[in-house]
Structures are given as structure tokens and as C-alpha cells.
Amino acid sequence: MAENNGTYLIRGAAILGRDAEDLLIRDGVIAARGAGAATHEDAQGATVIEAAGLVALPGMVDVHTHLREPGREDAETVETGTRAAALGGFTAVHAMANSNPVADTAGVVEQVHSLGRAAGWVDVRPVGAVTVGLAGEQLAELGAMADSRAQVRMFSDDGICVHDPVLMRRALEYVKAFDGVVAQHAQEPRLTAGAQMNEGNVSAVLGLTGWPAVAEESIIARDVLLAQHVDSRLHVCHVSTAGSVEIIRWAKERGINVTAEVTPHHLLLTDDLVRSYNPVYKVNPPLRTDADVQALRAGLADGTIDVVGTDHAPHPSEHKECEWAQAAMGMTGLETALSVVQHAMIETGLMTWADFARVTSTAAARIGRLADQGRPLEAGEPANVILVDPAARWTVDPSTMATMGRNSPFAGLELPGKVVATFYKGHPTVLDGTLNTPYRESAASAAGAS
Amino acid sequence: MKHLLSTEDLSLANAIRILDTAEEMAAVGDREVKKLPALRGRTVVNLFFEDSTRTRISFEAAAKRLSADVINFAAKGSSVSKGESLKDTAQTLAAMGADAVVIRHWASGAPHRLAATDWIDAAVINAGDGTHEHPTQALLDAFTMRRHWARLSGGGSTGADLKGMRVAIAGDVLHSRVARSNVWLLRTLGAEVTLVAPPTLLPIGVEQWPCKVSYNMDETLSLGVDAVMMLRVQGERMNASFFPSTREYSRRWGFDDNRLRALDSLGLKDTIIMHPGPMNRGLEISAAAADSPRSTVLAQVRNGVSVRMAALYLLLSGDTREPAATTAARSTEETN
Numbered sequence: 001m002a003e004n005n006g007t008y009l010i011r012g013a014a015i016l017g018r019d020a021e022d023l024l025i026r027d028g029v030i031a032a033r034g035a036g037a038a039t040h041e042d043a044q045g046a047t048v049i050e051a052a053g054l055v056a057l058p059g060m061v062d063v064h065t066h067l068r069e070p071g072r073e074d075a076e077t078v079e080t081g082t083r084a085a086a087l088g089g090f091t092a093v094h095a096m097a098n099s100n101p102v103a104d105t106a107g108v109v110e111q112v113h114s115l116g117r118a119a120g121w122v123d124v125r126p127v128g129a130v131t132v133g134l135a136g137e138q139l140a141e142l143g144a145m146a147d148s149r150a151q152v153r154m155f156s157d158d159g160i161c162v163h164d165p166v167l168m169r170r171a172l173e174y175v176k177a178f179d180g181v182v183a184q185h186a187q188e189p190r191l192t193a194g195a196q197m198n199e200g201n202v203s204a205v206l207g208l209t210g211w212p213a214v215a216e217e218s219i220i221a222r223d224v225l226l227a228q229h230v231d232s233r234l235h236v237c238h239v240s241t242a243g244s245v246e247i248i249r250w251a252k253e254r255g256i257n258v259t260a261e262v263t264p265h266h267l268l269l270t271d272d273l274v275r276s277y278n279p280v281y282k283v284n285p286p287l288r289t290d291a292d293v294q295a296l297r298a299g300l301a302d303g304t305i306d307v308v309g310t311d312h313a314p315h316p317s318e319h320k321e322c323e324w325a326q327a328a329m330g331m332t333g334l335e336t337a338l339s340v341v342q343h344a345m346i347e348t349g350l351m352t353w354a355d356f357a358r359v360t361s362t363a364a365a366r367i368g369r370l371a372d373q374g375r376p377l378e379a380g381e382p383a384n385v386i387l388v389d390p391a392a393r394w395t396v397d398p399s400t401m402a403t404m405g406r407n408s409p410f411a412g413l414e415l416p417g418k419v420v421a422t423f424y425k426g427h428p429t430v431l432d433g434t435l436n437t438p439y440r441e442s443a444a445s446a447a448g449a450s
Numbered sequence: 451m452k453h454l455l456s457t458e459d460l461s462l463a464n465a466i467r468i469l470d471t472a473e474e475m476a477a478v479g480d481r482e483v484k485k486l487p488a489l490r491g492r493t494v495v496n497l498f499f500e501d502s503t504r505t506r507i508s509f510e511a512a513a514k515r516l517s518a519d520v521i522n523f524a525a526k527g528s529s530v531s532k533g534e535s536l537k538d539t540a541q542t543l544a545a546m547g548a549d550a551v552v553i554r555h556w557a558s559g560a561p562h563r564l565a566a567t568d569w570i571d572a573a574v575i576n577a578g579d580g581t582h583e584h585p586t587q588a589l590l591d592a593f594t595m596r597r598h599w600a601r602l603s604g605g606g607s608t609g610a611d612l613k614g615m616r617v618a619i620a621g622d623v624l625h626s627r628v629a630r631s632n633v634w635l636l637r638t639l640g641a642e643v644t645l646v647a648p649p650t651l652l653p654i655g656v657e658q659w660p661c662k663v664s665y666n667m668d669e670t671l672s673l674g675v676d677a678v679m680m681l682r683v684q685g686e687r688m689n690a691s692f693f694p695s696t697r698e699y700s701r702r703w704g705f706d707d708n709r710l711r712a713l714d715s716l717g718l719k720d721t722i723i724m725h726p727g728p729m730n731r732g733l734e735i736s737a738a739a740a741d742s743p744r745s746t747v748l749a750q751v752r753n754g755v756s757v758r759m760a761a762l763y764l765l766l767s768g769d770t771r772e773p774a775a776t777t778a779a780r781s782t783e784e785t786n
Contacts, residue, residue: 196558199654199655200654200655201655201658203653203654203655204653204656204658204659205458205630205655205659206558206559206582207558207579207580207581207582207583207627207630208558208559208580208581208582209581210653210654212654276562276566277558277559277562277566278563278566318537321535321537321567322535322536322537322563323536323555323557323559323560323563324557324558324559324560324563325556325557325558325559325580326536326557
């Protein structure tokens with residue numbers, strides 16, 4: 001593979017699920033698309049990938065990933081998490097700031113960024129903390145993180161809500177200086193003290209402290225008004241309720257600059273699963289009701305919700321093999337995202353593969369301001385491309401995943417769709433559905449970049 | 451029945467079976483030698499992650515009357531970060547050869563985890579988990595109510611249900627495992643349940659439960675009721691804005707002397723007053739109500755041992771075997 005100068009001729013892939021065409025990848029870019037690709041002068045000596053029956057899509061961009069490094073290398077490392085990402089069809093991930101130390105300084109975000117480059121599986125884009133230590137008291141040095149080599153554009157205290165309205169206002173205002181975005185974890189803390197699961201019929205029976213939808217919706221309502229007031233850019237992390245979708249729809253109709261994400265698990269699973277008391281279903285925000293799931297699907301389909309974000313949150317087994325109340329919140333998601341979204345959105349007829357590309361790549365890259373990601377599959381564009389077999393069926397087995405986390409709520413489920421190949425900067429990080437080799441910068445470009 | 455985890459999934463047949471077996475066990479308690487050899491050589495572990503002397507000694511007495519070996523394991527403060535995990539504790543008990551684990555835990559669902567995982571193979575009895583369920587409490591309450599109901603109808607308890615009995619459960623339903631277990635079991639046994647509580651102490655979703663809900667104690671009494679079960683108000687609720695003050699709580703939701711008199715003036719001469727204990731006298735129940743002939747508080751405690759003997763016996767001796775104490779005479783009435 002390595003001897004062909006990085007030239008790949010993909011034959012007959014359905015581009016965005018439409019007509020079958022050829023794609024020629026060379027030197028990190030799409031050199032040609034369509035009838036002329038095979039006879040293009042650069043196609044000489046190319047590795048040919050027969051892609052009949054496969055769908056070609058732009059590499060997926062995750063706006064919400066927990067890579068755990070630095071600090072919780074027993075849960076995940078940048079290396080293992082980005083392997084999982086590549087296998088899942090991603091070419092870029094946003095690494096959330098709740099590491100230890102918190103990614104609240106230029107030093108930490110540059111460390112995460114360089115770990116990502118060293119790993120070479122995907123583009124790792126650190127998310128900077130909004131407040132020092134995620135403590136919600138004082139703004140972190142957002143400008144220093146923006147100006148660092150990591151070029152942070154997304155800021156979030158994810159896991160913790162920036163609940164102080166003045167601090168939230170200031171953060172939204174301040175990030176305008178460098179075209180940043182504040183990604184809010186919308187959770188009113190007083191309404192969710194000790195909360196364990198969605199508040200409703202199931203929590204009433206199970207005797208688990210409820211997590212009311214209003215605790216999410218009230219923060220979103222406040223934040224969209226703040227974003228309007230200071231004319232800034234707000235992103236709402238992992239929207240989980242029907243009411244949240246309504247508020248965001250209302251805000252977009254008013255022209256407020258808000259984007260929103262939904263996780264794959266909130267598109268499929270409901271709080272009925274908590275009846276098992278199995279903490280693999282414990283997550284923040286919690287699994288909601290079927291009515292919420294349907295509203296989230298509709299919101300994603302009609303563009304109210306802009307993107308799918310995995311909220312991939314690996315945990316060591318001892319943090320899940322315990323009582324519900326003591327278990328950590330979070331689910332893995334990088335290696336199942338494509339299949340769950342295909343199952344929940346495409347096979348239900350709610351979306352096409354072109355829509356899939358929008359919500360998993362194009363819109364996500366725009367939110368994170370990633371110039372080289374989420375681009376059209378056209379000649380001259382960066383070759384961040386995946387090939388997907390939509391007819392494949394597989395049964396989720398967490399023990400075989402690349403992530404160190406075994407906490408997949410989809411374990412045992414049969415899901416559609418399989419990533420066959422992932423091209424990151426023109427290099428196949430995944431081939432034949434298995435990890436290939438990481439992308440390595442040439443000596444010249446590496447020296448120039450750092 | 452391998453475990454006793456909740457009353458929500460307890461069938462009518464199994465509920466009646468436990469209650470009938472408890473009647474047999476009650477007879478043992480009336481004998482001079484209060485002991486059966488049924489569980490000789492079996493080991494019952496009382497695994498308590500939360501203090502509850504009452505429940506623990508009730509289970510201990512029950513197991514000892516069945517000749518089981520009893521190990522008391524107080525595991526307060528166990529957690530992933532400090533001390534031993536539930537998994538390790540369970541595997542330790544399994545290695546020691548526990549046949550049954552009676553678990554009391556502050557976390558809802560902890561008994562389900564023991565039963566659903568492969569950490570331990572023993573029978574699991576839920577002795578109260580968080581704000582979820584307390585099935586043996588509901589069974590002993592039902593046992594107490596059934597005796598009362600059967601006496602009124604002039605029949606025997608054995609085999610009977612609670613069809614037509616009107617039961618009010620009053621107080622902090624939101625945080626009460628006793629209320630939850632009672633709602634499900636009383637539904638199964640055919641009783642008509644009304645929950646009486648301030649709206650702040652009812653869970654969101656209670657409208658889906660198989661019962662009526664009232665915010666008005668006096669109205670509930672005036673509509674007629676055969677048993678009133680008062681729930682304990684926990685100290686930590688008092689400063690969390692669930693209600694304005696203990697005096698207001700007591701006036702609106704407590705069973706005070708006025709309401710005790712109201713039972714008489716309403717002609718409800720056979721209505722019993724129940725409480726799972728420990729009582730806050732003067733808060734949710736007045737001293738006069740607690741000590742009145744209507745009170746079944748001590749009968750509930752006594753019946754608790756019988757019900758727990760029945761649960762241990764049925765789980766450890768297998769479903770197919772007949773109860774041991776078949777020759778026992780019917781015990782005396784217990785209405786106070």
C-alpha cells in the first residue's frame with residue numbers, strides 16, 4: 001500500500017448515495033471525479049478499490065468526543081480513541097475539555113493537539129474549557145487557546161453547565177473576537193441535584209431521582225436569548241428533549257445564530273431501558289421518552305438540529321459494574337455512530353445519505369471551523385473520504401472495539417452499515433473494514449507546520 | 451421465584467403463597483419453641499449498606515427461627531472510590547457460600563444488580579433499596595390488612611385477597627419505597643388505594659400508577675377508608691422546601707387527634723391506622739392515634755418476622771415443596 005505514492009482509484013462508489021462514479025485520490029486531495037478519473041494521468045499505478053455497492057461520503061466530523069487523555073488514560077487515550085474514530089468513519093474529532101488537567105490553557109490544548117498529530121488517525125481538534133477548571137467562576141484564557149497551535153474555536157465546559165448567566169453572556173461575547181463558539185451543556189444544576197435518570201413515568205416507578213426536561217430547556221431558552229442579545233454564536237450540546245427541539249426551532253426562525261447536536265443514542269434509546277438498572281444506560285443527558293426520540297429525529301431531519309455528535313464517553317469497567325447511583329455517566333459511540341444513524345434516520349426514510357453527510361460532516365466542520373473537513377467530494381478538495389457498505393449487518397460486540405471503553409449501550413444489537421474504508425488526508429487509515437496505518441506527515445510539511 | 455426484588459412483578463399467586471406461608475410461620479411464633487429445622491445448614495447473609503436495626507433484626511429472627519446460619523454484614527459507606535465495591539462484596543459472599551443475601555441498600559436497584567449479574571448465585575431478597583421498593587414491608591402490611599379484612603368478613607385469611615378494601619397511604623410518597631411496594635402489591639391483591647400527599651411529595655408520573663391521588667386528607671377520610679397508612683417524614687425533607695413547616699405538614703397531612711375523632715364521627719369504626727415505623731410522634735401521627743386500639747403498629751412488627759420467614763423459606767426450599775408448619779393452629783387475632 002505504501003509503495004504507490006498514496007494514489008487510490010475508487011471505482012464505482014455511489015457519491016453521497018447517488019450515482020456510481022470513480023474517485024481518484026492522490027497526494028492528499030481528490031485529483032479527479034467521474035468518468036475521467038480512471039484515465040487521469042495521475043491514475044498510473046494507483047491502488048484500485050472496487051467500490052460497487054458502497055457509498056462515498058465526506059469523512060465524519062465529531063463535534064463531541066471524550067478522549068480522556070491527559071489524566072484518565074485507564075479509560076481512553078488519544079491513540080485508542082482516534083483508532084476508534086477512524087474505524088467509525090471519522091476524519092476529525094473535537095476532544096472535550098474535561099481532562100485532567102482540564103484543557104483550559106494553551107499548554108493543555110497544544111498537548112492534546114500534538115498527541116492527535118502523533119497518533120495520525122484523525123484530525124484531533126481540542127475543545128477549550130470556558131471557565132478555569134470547569135469551575136464556572138472565571139473565564140479561562142480563551143484567546144490564548146484560540147491563538148495557540150491548536151487553534152481552538154469551540155469552547156465548552158461539557159459535563160458541567162455554564163449556569164451563571166453573566167458568565168455565559170461574557171463567554172458568548174468574548175469568543176466573537178476570534179470567531180469562536182460556546183458549546184453549552186444545558187443542565188440547570190439546582191433542578192438536577194442528585195438526578196439519576198429522566199424524570200417521568202419510569203423514574204417514578206424505579207425510585208431514581210428525576211432529571212426534568214425543563215432543566216435542559218430552561219437553559220437553552222436563556223442561552224438563545226443571550227446569543228441574540230450579544231449577537232454571538234451558540235452551540236447546544238446533546239439536545240435530548242422534544243421541548244429543546246421546539247425552542248431551538250423557534251430561535252432559528254428568529255434568526256438567532258444557534259446550532260445544535262444530538263447523539264446517536266438519543267436517536268434510538270429510551271428511558272425504559274433503565275428498568276434493568278444496568279448502568280450502561282446511564283448517561284448525561286439521560287435517555288428520554290419515545291416522544292422525545294421521535295422529536296429529535298424530526299428535528300435532525302428538518303435541520304433544526306444541525307449535527308450528530310457522539311458524546312463518546314469511555315469508562316473503565318469498574319465505573320459501570322456497580323450500583324446505578326454510583327456508576328459513571330456516559331456511553332461509547334464512535335464505532336457505532338454511523339450504523340445507529342443509518343438505522344434511525346436513513347432506514348426510516350427520514351434522511352438520505354446526502355443528509356447524512358450534512359449532519360455528520362459538512363455542518364459539523366462548519367461549527368468547528370475546520371476548513372479542510374466536511375468538503376464536497378470534488379476534484380481539488382482535501383481527500384477526507386469514507387466508503388460505507390450500507391447493506392452490511394453486524395452485531396455490536398464491545399469487546400472487539402478499538403476504544404478501551406466497553407460501555408456500549410448497543411451491545412448485542414444488530415445494526416446496519418459498515419465503514420469499509422476511511423481516507424484521512426488522502427491516506428487510508430481504514431481499509432477492508434480494519435485499521436490500516438496512521439497518516440504520517442511528510443518531513444517537509446511536518447517541519448513547516450510545527 | 452428465585453429472588454424477591456419487588457412487588458411490581460410479584461404475581462397474585464406468589465403473593466398469596468407468601469402470605470399463606472406466613473400464616474403457617476406465624477403459628478411457630480406462638481409456640482414455646484419458636485424454631486423450625488427447615489433451613490438447617492443454609493447460610494443467610496444480611497448485607498446492610500444502610501442502618502436499619504428494625505429490618506435487620508426482623509430478618510435475623512426470621513432466619514434463626516428457620517434454623518439458618520445468619521451472618522450480619524454491615525457495609526456502610528461502600529463505594530468505588532472508598533472501600534469495597536458491591537461486586538467484590540457480592541463475590542466475597544459467594545465464595546463464603548451464602549445461600550441467600552438479604553440486602554438493604556441506599557441505592558435504588560442495588561438488589562436488582564446482585565440478581566442480574568453473575569457476581570453471586572444466591573437468592574436475593576430486597577430489604578429496601580433507596581426510594582424504590584421494600585417488598586417484605588408491603589407483604590407484612592398486606593398480611594396485617596388481610597387478617598383484619600378477613601376477620602371483618604368472618605372468613606379465614608388463608609387464600610384470601612384484599613378485594614374491595616379501601617386503603618389510604620399518606621405522606622412522603624416521593625421518597626418512599628414502602629409506598630411504592632404497597633401500591634403494586636395492593637393493586638395485585640385487589641385493594642383500592644388512594645395516595646394522600648402534598649403535591650411536592652408525589653413523583654412526576656404518579657398519575658400512571660394504579661391508584662387515586664388526593665391532596666386532601668379530610669376528604670379522603672370522609673369518602674370512607676378501611677386502612678390509613680402513615681408514612682414517615684424523613685428529617686432531611688424538612689429543610690428542602692417540600693413543605694413550609696412541620697406544623698403545617700402535621701395540620702394538613704398528619705394523622706392528628708382531630709382526624710382520629712373524625713373516624714368515629716364518620717362511623718368508620720373498623721378503620722385501622724398503620725405505620726411502618728419508626729414513627730415521628732406529633733408529626734405524621736399523633737401519640738393518641740399511634741396508641742389507639744386502631745393502631746396496628748406492633749402487629750405489623752410481629753407479622754414482619756412471619757412474612758420474612760415465609761420469603762426465606764420459599765426462596766431457599768424451592769417453590770414445589772409444601773410449607774413445613776402444616777399442623778400449626780391458627781394464631782390469635784392481631785388488631786392492636
